[in-house]
Amino acid sequence: MTESTAIKSPESTKINTNILYQVGMSQPTSHLFEVTLNLTNWQKDRLDLKMPVWTPGSYLVREYARHLQDFSAEDSSSQQYLSSKKLSKNHWQIDTKDSSDITINYRVYANDLTVRTNHLDATHGYFNPAALLMFIPGFTDKPITVKIVPTQADWQISTTLPSVPKATNTYLAQDFDTLVDTPFEIGTQKVWDFEVLGKPHQFVLWGQGNLNRQQIIQDTKKIIETEAELFGGLPYSKYMFLLHLSGSGYGGLEHKDCCTLNYPRLGFRDKDKYNRFMQLVAHEFFHLWNIKRIRPQALETFDYEQENYTSSLWFSEGTTSYYDILIPLRSGIYNRKKFLENLSKDLTRYLTIPGRNVQPLGESSFDAWIKLYRRDGYSDNNQISYYLKGQFVSLLLDLLIREQHHNQRSLDDVMRLMWERFGKDEIGFTPQQLQKTIEEIAEQDLSEFFHSYLETTVELPFDDYLKPFGLRVKPIQDKEPVPHLGLKVNTENNREVIKFVEANSPAELAGINLGDELLAIAGIKVKSGGLNEHLKNYQPGDRISVTIFHQDELITFPVKLTEPRAVRYEIVQCDNLSEQQKHNLAGWLG
Numbered sequence: 001m002t003e004s005t006a007i008k009s010p011e012s013t014k015i016n017t018n019i020l021y022q023v024g025m026s027q028p029t030s031h032l033f034e035v036t037l038n039l040t041n042w043q044k045d046r047l048d049l050k051m052p053v054w055t056p057g058s059y060l061v062r063e064y065a066r067h068l069q070d071f072s073a074e075d076s077s078s079q080q081y082l083s084s085k086k087l088s089k090n091h092w093q094i095d096t097k098d099s100s101d102i103t104i105n106y107r108v109y110a111n112d113l114t115v116r117t118n119h120l121d122a123t124h125g126y127f128n129p130a131a132l133l134m135f136i137p138g139f140t141d142k143p144i145t146v147k148i149v150p151t152q153a154d155w156q157i158s159t160t161l162p163s164v165p166k167a168t169n170t171y172l173a174q175d176f177d178t179l180v181d182t183p184f185e186i187g188t189q190k191v192w193d194f195e196v197l198g199k200p201h202q203f204v205l206w207g208q209g210n211l212n213r214q215q216i217i218q219d220t221k222k223i224i225e226t227e228a229e230l231f232g233g234l235p236y237s238k239y240m241f242l243l244h245l246s247g248s249g250y251g252g253l254e255h256k257d258c259c260t261l262n263y264p265r266l267g268f269r270d271k272d273k274y275n276r277f278m279q280l281v282a283h284e285f286f287h288l289w290n291i292k293r294i295r296p297q298a299l300e301t302f303d304y305e306q307e308n309y310t311s312s313l314w315f316s317e318g319t320t321s322y323y324d325i326l327i328p329l330r331s332g333i334y335n336r337k338k339f340l341e342n343l344s345k346d347l348t349r350y351l352t353i354p355g356r357n358v359q360p361l362g363e364s365s366f367d368a369w370i371k372l373y374r375r376d377g378y379s380d381n382n383q384i385s386y387y388l389k390g391q392f393v394s395l396l397l398d399l400l401i402r403e404q405h406h407n408q409r410s411l412d413d414v415m416r417l418m419w420e421r422f423g424k425d426e427i428g429f430t431p432q433q434l435q436k437t438i439e440e441i442a443e444q445d446l447s448e449f450f451h452s453y454l455e456t457t458v459e460l461p462f463d464d465y466l467k468p469f470g471l472r473v474k475p476i477q478d479k480e481p482v483p484h485l486g487l488k489v490n491t492e493n494n495r496e497v498i499k500f501v502e503a504n505s506p507a508e509l510a511g512i513n514l515g516d517e518l519l520a521i522a523g524i525k526v527k528s529g530g531l532n533e534h535l536k537n538y539q540p541g542d543r544i545s546v547t548i549f550h551q552d553e554l555i556t557f558p559v560k561l562t563e564p565r566a567v568r569y570e571i572v573q574c575d576n577l578s579e580q581q582k583h584n585l586a587g588w589l590g
Contacts, residue, residue, distance in 0.1 A: 016041055017039055017040065017041050017043070017139065018038075018041060018145070019037070019142060019143070020038040020039075020040075020147065021035065021036070021037055021038075021144065021145070021146045021147070022036040022037075022146075022147045023035055023127070023132070023146065023148050023149065024149040024151075025125045025149070025150070025186070026149075026151055027151075028121055028122050028125065028151050031109055031110050031111040031119075031120050032069075032107045032120070033107065033108045033110050033120055033125065033132060034105075034107050035105070035106050035107065035108060035133065037103070037105075038076065038101075038102070038103055039101065039102045039104075040100070040101050041100055041101075042096055042099065042100050042102055043100065045097040046095060047073075047093070047094040047096045047136070048091065048093050048136065048137050049092045049093075049104065049134040049136060050090050050134060050137060050304070050305060051064055051065040051090040051134050052064060052130040052131070052135070052304035052305070053065070053089075053304065053305055054130070054307075055116050055128050055130035055131060055253075056130075056180065056181070057116070057253045057255075057287075057291075058115075058373070059307075059308075059313070059368040059369055059373065060368075060373035061307060061369065062117070064108075064130065064131045064132075065090040066089075067108050067109040067110070067118075068106055070105070070107045071086075071104075071105070072084075072104070072105050072106070073094045073102065073103070073105075074102070075101065075103075076102060076103045077099075077100075082094050082099060083095040090305065104134075108131075108132050110125075110132075113246055113249060114249065114251060114262065115128075115244075115252055115260040115261070116128060116131070116251075116253055117131050118131050118132055123206070124155075124186060124187030124188070124189065124206050125150075125155075125184075125186040125187060126185050126186070127183065127184050128180075128253075129146075129179045129180050129182065129184075130180045130304065133146075133179065135304065139176075140175060140176035140177065141175050141176075142175065142176075143172060143173065143174055143175065144172070144173045144179050145170060145171070145172055145173075146171045146172075146173065146179070146184075147167070147169060148169045148170075148184065148186060154188060155186055155187050155188060156188070156189070156191075157169055157184065157186050158184070158185040158186075158191065158202075158240065158242065159171060159240075160182055160238065160239075160240050160255075160258045161182050177302065180304075182255060183253075183258070185204055185206060187206060189204050189205055189206045190203075190204070190205040191203070191205075192204075192205070192213060192216075192217060194217050194220075194221065196221050196224045196228075197225065197228055197233075197234055199236070199237065199238060200239075201220075201238065201239045201241070202238075202241065203216065203217065203220070203241045203243060204240055204241065204243065205243045205245065206243070206244050206245065207244060207246060207265055208245060208265055209245040209264075209266060209267075210265070210266050210268050211245075211268040216268075219278055219281075219328075219331070219333050220278075222331035222332060222333060223278065223282050223285060223327055223328065224285065225331075226327050226330050227285060227286055227323075227327060230412055230415065230416070231415070231416065231419050232419075235288065235289070235293065235424075236256070236288065237257075239257055239258060240257070240258035240259075241258070241261060241281065242258060242259065242260045242261065243261045243262075244261065244262045244263075245263065246262055246263070246264065246265060247264065248264050249263070249264065250264065250280075252284040253284070254287030254291065254292060255292070256292045259284035259285065259287070259288075261280060261281070263277050263280065275328065275333065275342070278333050279325055282323065282327040283320055283321065283323075283324035286323050286324060286327065289415070289423055290315075290319060290323075290415065290418075291316040291317070293419070293422075293424070293426055294316075294415075294418045294419055294422050294423035294429070295428055296310040296316060296428055296429060296430075297428030297429055297430050298310035298312070299428065309366055309369070310365060310366070311366045311454075312429075312431055312434060313364075313365035313368060313390070314361050314364070314365050314386045314389065314390035314393060315390065315394075315434060317386055317387045317390060318386055318387055318390010318392075318393060321390065321391040321394075322390075322392075322411075325339065325342050325343060325346070325391075326339070329589065329590070336590065339589060340571050340572075343395075343571055344568070344569060344570045344571050345568075346391060346392075347392070347462075347569045347571060348568040350384075351569050352565075352566075353380050353384055354380060354381050355380050355384045356384040356389060357457050358381070358382045358384075359371075359382060359383045360455050360456055361384070361386060361389045361390060361393060361453060361454045361455075362454040362455055364383060364384055364386040365386045365390075371383045372385060377499060377501075377515070380502075381502065389460075392460055393453050393454070393460070394411060395465075396460060396465045397411055397414070397438060397442075398410055398411035398588075399465040399466065399468070399469060400442060400449075400465060402469075402588055403465075403468045403584065404442055405443075406587075407587030407588065409441055409442075410588075414437060414438050414441045417437050417441060418434070421433075421437065435450050462571075466571065467574070467581075468580070468581065468584050469584045469585045469588055470573055470574050470577040470578075470581035470582060470585045471571050471572065471574065471585070472572060472574050473569055473571055474571075474572045475569055477564055478564075480536050482532050482535045482536055482564055483535055483538050483539060483540045483542065483561035483562065483563070483564055484505065484506065484540075484562045484564060485505065485506055485507050485535060485546075485559065485561060486501060486502035486506055486507040486508060487500070487501060487505075487507045487518070488500035489518055489531050491528040491529065495517050496517060496518040496519070496526050496528065497516075497518075498514060498515060498516045498517070498518055498548070499514070501513065506560055506561055506562055510546065510557040510558065510559045511557055512548060512559075513550060516549060516550045517549040518531065518546070518547075518548055519547045519548055519549060520545075520547040521535070521544060521545070521547075522534075522544050522545055523545065523547070535561070538561055539561070540562055540563045541560065541561065542561050543560050543561075544558075544559055544561065545557070545558060545559070546559050
């Protein structure tokens with residue numbers, strides 16, 4: 001998510017209109033937030049109100065207006081109904097002639113517990129202002145007051161907006177962009193206060209879980225200190241980690257002085273799951289520099305009504321993903337072995353997605369709005385995540401710079417220079433400026449690098465970049481290699497349902513479809529999870545019969561199996577490392 005620069009309207013600067021939102025939740029089990037907008041000293045004959053269609057940091061048009069109901073408008077003084085009409089999906093217009101004080105009421109359904117939406121139930125209320133509060137075109141630069149009316153006396157409010165003096169549960173945002181950037185948590189949440197580098201921090205927790213308070217705070221402190229050292233300090237006065245402990249949710253959304261995290265409530269005792277949580281913390285915290293302040297020019301000013309396109313999300317998200325695995329290593333949360341294991345897991349994901357050979361990285365960033373968050377059964381065939389490939393392009397850049405400069409320079413220096421040039425003063429960068437900055441640190445022309453790895457689908461040459469550091473990529477196969485068919489199957493209601501058919505695989509070439517029900521291999525029923533056991537009985541080149549139900553029609557396809565594929569990839573140490581390789585590896589990973 002990115003902080004935007006509000007466009008000041010000459011008209012709005014002349015009119016001293018006061019904007020007050022009141023957010024109630026009188027019946028939380030209905031999942032309906034009750035919103036009242038009070039305007040005083042309004043001086044126009046019409047009032048336009050618009051609902052954002054997306055929230056920064058999550059690049060998908062989510063159509064928040066679809067949850068809005070019971071819209072009404074009245075003159076606050078006379079309490080007379082004001083005529084209004086809906087002009088588009090997210091646009092309401094009210095006739096305000098002769099009315100200077102206006103009250104707008106509506107309700108918003110909130111039963112979606114994610115970091116980018118709203119959730120209200122008997123235990124708490126959580127909202128992202130973009131998903132709940134409207135804006136007035138031409139007035140987004142004006143201050144906005146928000147008053148919260150909790151449903152119960154013991155419910156407290158957690159937010160990073162400053163309180164209005166002598167006003168209960170009332171907060172002030174300097175403009176609409178600031179308001180959008182500040183989530184609210186209302187309820188009986190736990191609050192853990194701690195201090196890092198002389199600044200106050202909080203963990204705000206909703207839900208029950210098996211996390212250890214002392215360990216979480218201790219390791220989070222390490223992450224904060226490590227990232228602050230990289231950038232030369234902390235660019236805020238206080239920071240809040242808002243953590244929702246859910247059944248199986250996962251995600252994070254960055255804000256300028258806080259973040260919202262969603263994590264499985266029982267995901268903290270297992271070491272690997274705990275490390276994954278700390279990577280999530282490192283990722284969202286890194287964003288307070290990379291994208292909240294060091295941001296693409298295309299996201300410098302938000303248009304809340306439509307897509308905001310940029311080809312630089314590979315850097316904003318992908319580079320952040322590279323650092324979220326590196327920062328816990330530097331912080332001492334895990335060691336080099338675990339770092340390489342985690343990096344290998346991500347590499348396995350990358351190298352087993354056919355879409356990496358179809359969609360270039362820059363296009364992946366640009367098309368986030370229509371692809372990344374709108375996945376379907378074919379997605380792995382025609383797209384690659386800018387998080388995932390961006391992480392590995394960032395890895396290659398880091399290794400390239402380190403080898404060129406004998407570990408005296410690295411991607412860290414790129415981040416620091418981007419911070420000095422663009423982040424401190426919040427000046428949006430162009431793709432050309434980003435490339436130029438990286439070239440300046442590397443001291444070499446990287447035009448071919450950027451063309452190949454951002455604009456084409458040429459394979460990333462991992463071994464070429466890893467070898468100077470004494471590492472290589474090792475493909476791993478099962479002890480009993482399985483001939484390649486190209487299907488992924490899930491058990492649903494005692495049926496083996498085909499969830500993915502790899503492009504150009506034996507299965508696709510034979511005519512097998514996504515959504516078909518797999519019944520038998522060579523006339524023998526395929527039981528739950530038993531596909532690979534069947535395939536182990538055959539060799540590459542063998543022709544087998546695959547029987548399926550396709551739209552309730554029984555069909556048997558002849559299929560020719562091909563060579564087994566690697567089931568995973570590991571980054572391992574080369575044999576007989578030279579002194580230079582040992583030196584390079586130690587300089588990179590300690």
